[in-house]
Amino acid sequence: MTFMGEKIIGIIGGGQLGRMMIQECSRLDLYFVVLDPAPGCPAAGLADDHIVADFHDEKAIKALSERSDLLTYEFEHIDADTLSELARQGARIYPHPWNLQVIKNKLEQKNRLSEEGIPVPEYTEVKDGDDLRTAAERFGFPFMLKSCRGGYDGQGNFRVDSSEEIDEAFSELDGGERLLMAERFVPYEKEISAQICRRPGGENRIYPLAENVHEKSILIKTRAPAEISAPARKKVHKLTRDIAEFFETVGIFCIEMFVIEGENEKPRVLINEIAPRPHNSGHHTIESCHTSQFENHIRAILDVPLGSTELISPAAMNNLLGQNPRGKTEIAGLEEALAVDKARVHIYGKKTAYRRRKMGHLTARGANAAAAMEKAKKASQKIDIYGKEE
Amino acid sequence: MTFMGEKIIGIIGGGQLGRMMIQECSRLDLYFVVLDPAPGCPAAGLADDHIVADFHDEKAIKALSERSDLLTYEFEHIDADTLSELARQGARIYPHPWNLQVIKNKLEQKNRLSEEGIPVPEYTEVKDGDDLRTAAERFGFPFMLKSCRGGYDGQGNFRVDSSEEIDEAFSELDGGERLLMAERFVPYEKEISAQICRRPGGENRIYPLAENVHEKSILIKTRAPAEISAPARKKVHKLTRDIAEFFETVGIFCIEMFVIEGENEKPRVLINEIAPRPHNSGHHTIESCHTSQFENHIRAILDVPLGSTELISPAAMNNLLGQNPRGKTEIAGLEEALAVDKARVHIYGKKTAYRRRKMGHLTARGANAAAAMEKAKKASQKIDIYGKEE
Incomplete structure (x- = not known):
């Protein structure tokens, strides 16, 4: 018999990703402390405790580590050197701080992937x-x-x-x-996200591939499953596993890829970017899969068995971005969006709204991805989030 | 455009039901204050605030009401007179305090149901x-x-x-x-639970009927959907709606019924008990339905559109009861239970364990209810929860 529970997990970053980790995992006998400079950050209300400090505050990060059984982060732009030092001293920090060192510099990321023979633009x-x-x-x-x-x-x-x-x-x-x-510039046909979750020993699971739509480099919507050919899927899976093995990933990684398919041509797959954490394009997994990306991330860093990543239902996710003006958050139309059956709304609780800020998202289930997209679009059009000028 | 969000909901009772209301609804731009005498009660860690006070502390209940946009409760054994008085003064309290007055006295409950022509043993x-x-x-x-x-x-x-x-x-x-x-004593064939959720104007939805197994009057497991005939289902639905109309229910009610079916006989349905709140036999809805009983309860008391109660997947729920000895909670075998694919574990975070205390539950999805029951049984057998003698 093993005792996995009653662990305290420290999360660097108290944004929506930290918040969803807590929403998805509080039922697993786990406790959460977040470190974030904003007193009213999205995860603050749900966390068991909140250290209000800058992401580069070495002393605060050490204090968080001392209070936690293990550390993770929901955000790349933090002090990777301090994390590396803590890891050397024996702290359990996942994903490995050296992954962060490589990934947070996009040039270094591409250099290392290229060295490994992993195709990039x-x-x-x-x-x-x-x-x-x-x-x-x-x-x-x-x-x-x-x-x-x-x-x-x-x-x-x-x-x-x-x-x-x-x-x-x-x-x-x-x-x-x-x-x-x-x-x-890659004149790609599809941008695909692959979420892979891996335990320290190598056990891993890949989520159903998702297809993303960006506008001005911000993710606008995702559908799952992606519509790609079997050979393209096979290639994506192989690259995803290769990358996870190279980084000796612990936790969830999201790998964004460009997929180019033509008739009578072999599919081409190029790696766009890697996120060493749960990712916006995997939010649909809360509704669409047996185990969400957030729960499996936490299971992986605890080194306990991963949950099924099988699809329960096709789904589509739309981000809810802030609009002008900037100010105290106002959310209009939430009630109307709830009237759209089978759409689930996620509001992140950010106190200030501004143009193009990620304020929430919604996921709709459907008999197929196209039906889910219709529903998600309908529901998200009901909602307007903007700031109240003060 | 309407603005439903950023509401503060006061919950009397910070047990697992309050906890699951918060787990299921924090994403809807809602904030929660609980009132409970135990500092480390299950909902405390997730609530935005916690008033530590007795369920009969009139002053504390008034303070909770003043801080909240509306009140609900997760527990019947509270001060119904104070709630009635607050409601008279204009506080929004759901379900109606007069429902509670009737329901918390089982004799009065049966008298009123009988008067309405609703069959009881x-x-x-x-x-x-x-x-x-x-x-x-x-x-x-x-x-x-x-x-x-x-x-x-x-x-x-x-x-x-x-x-x-x-x-x-x-x-x-x-x-x-x-x-x-x-x-x-009713030599019943099946004990069925019907969850009905109703808004102030009468809009209502019934969840897929669930079938319960009790041991020594404690719910041990539930499966959904229940296996009953179409005429029995029709009768159950009618009685459920009649009861909701009689109480002018706002929020979720669980109605436990005995169903007796024989060949060439009309099905008999007798009402066992009514709970004016989310109920243990509806926990499976978190995994099995598009909208959980907790979310729809909160939607109903806010008087916003109810979510779909349609089944996504058959499911089975097993309670995780405490064992001897009494003491500080220890949970063994959680990791082994997580290894059972598609079973979702819910631990309530109760600090003290004792024999037959509800410490958590788990829900498994399956292609049908029988397969789900197998899986739920397998996973729940892995877990032992007991107290560590101090």
């Missing part, structure tokens, strides 16, 4: 204006310009459509001051 | 030993002896199997001091 480092012009010549237009560090939810990505935009892109992303990289 | 009041002997003569053996007030989870019920047990039953239930009632 063609890319090059951009230290200055000369590098940028060379890249533009090499890749043609459009191409992608990206910050190597710190970008998320579309911040830090710029699609350069013509030579006129080169200077704007460079200054927008603080080129010259911050390290940038350029990438060949 | 034959019963009679037992004020003293003479009443009891008269009842025994009238009903024969076995018959049921019950406390009219305060009993739950099998406390307060005694099945009297022979004349030798009459005195024991009477003294066990404090006969003469507490009001008792005797009931004719």
Whole structure:
């Protein structure tokens, strides 16, 4: 007989991902302490305790580690050096801090994947204006310009459509001051997300592949299962497992990929980005799968058996983004959205709303992904989230 | 456009039912304050605030009402007079306090149902030993002896199997001091639970009927859907709606019924008990239905559209009861239970375990109810919960 419960899990970051970890796992005899600088952060109300501190506050991170049986994080832009040091001293921190060191720098991420023979879009480092012009010549237009560090939810990505935009892109992303990289634009057919969850010993499960739609580099919606051919799925699964093995992943990783399929052609799959944590494109798993990405993440870091990732029902997820103006959050139309049967609304409890901020999402189940998408669209159109000017 | 969110809901009682209300509804832009005498009660860690006070502390209940947009309760044995008074003063309290006044006294409950022409097992009041002997003569053996007030989870019920047990039953239930009632034993075939959820205007939804197994008057397991004939189902639905209409139910009610079916006979349905709240026999709805009983309860008291109660998957629920000795809770075998695919474990976080205390439950999904029952049994046999002697 084993005793897994009554463990205290420290989460660095108290946003919606931390919140959903708690919502999904409080029933497993687990307790949660979050570290986040915002007193009213989404996870604060549900956590057993909240250390109000900056993500780079070494002392606070150590205090969190001392209070917790193990640590995880819901956010990449934290102090990876402190985590590495704590891990060296014996703290259980998952995913491994060295994964974070590699992944939080997009250039380093691509370098390491390439070394492992994992296919990524063609890319090059951009230290200055000369590098940028060379890249533009090499890749043609459009191409992608990206910050190597710190970008998320579309911040830090710029699609350069013509030579006129080169200077704007460079200054927008603080080129010259911050390290940038350029990438060949992939005229992909589908962007696929693969969530893989892996225990320390190697046991792993892949979730049903999901298909994403972005707008201005922010995820807008996801459908599951993805509509791709069996050979493409096989390739995606192999790459996903290869990446998890390379990182010796513990917990959930989301791997975003471009899939290009043509008639009489072998499918092509290129890795776009890796997130070493539960990911927006896996939120549907709360409703669509036997075990959500959040629960399996926590099971994996505890090193206990993973739950089934089998699909219960096709589903579609729509993000609920903030609108203008900025201010104290107001949510209109929630009641109308609840009237759409079989749509489940998730509001993150963020106190301040602003344009394009992720304020919530909703998931609809359906007999197939197309029906679920219709329902999710209908429900999400009812909701408006914006700030009340004060 | 309406604004339903950011409401504060006060819950009297911070046990597992309050806890699951929060687990299921924190994503709906709602905030929760619980009132419970135990500092470490199950709902405390997840609630936004906790008023530590007795269920009969009038001042504390008023304070809870002042801090909340509306009140509900997860427990019948509370101060119904104070709630009635607050409701008269305009507080929004659901279910209606007058429902509670009727239901918390089993004799009064049966009297009112009978008046409405709703079939119940034959019963009679037992004020003293003479009443009891008269009842025994009238009903024969076995018959049921019950406390009219305060009993739950099998406390307060005694099945009297022979004349030798009459005195024991009477003294066990404090006969003469507490009001008792005797009931004719119904040799029922099935005990069915019907959960109905109703909004103030009358909109209502009935959950898939569930079938219960009790041991010594404690619910041990539930399967959904129940296996009953279409005519029996029709009768159950009609009685369920009649009862909800009589009480002008707001929120969820669970109606436990005895169903007797024979070949070439019309099905007989007798009402056993009513719970004016989410009920143990509806826990499976978290996994088996599009909207759980907890979410629909909260939607109903907010008077917003109810969610679909349609079955996603057949399911079976097993309670996890405490074992000897009494003491600080220890949970063994949780990890082994998680290894049973598609079983979802719910631990309530009660700090003290003792024999037959409800410490958690688990729900398994399956292709049919029988397969789900197999899985739930297998998983629940892995878990032992008991107290660590100190």
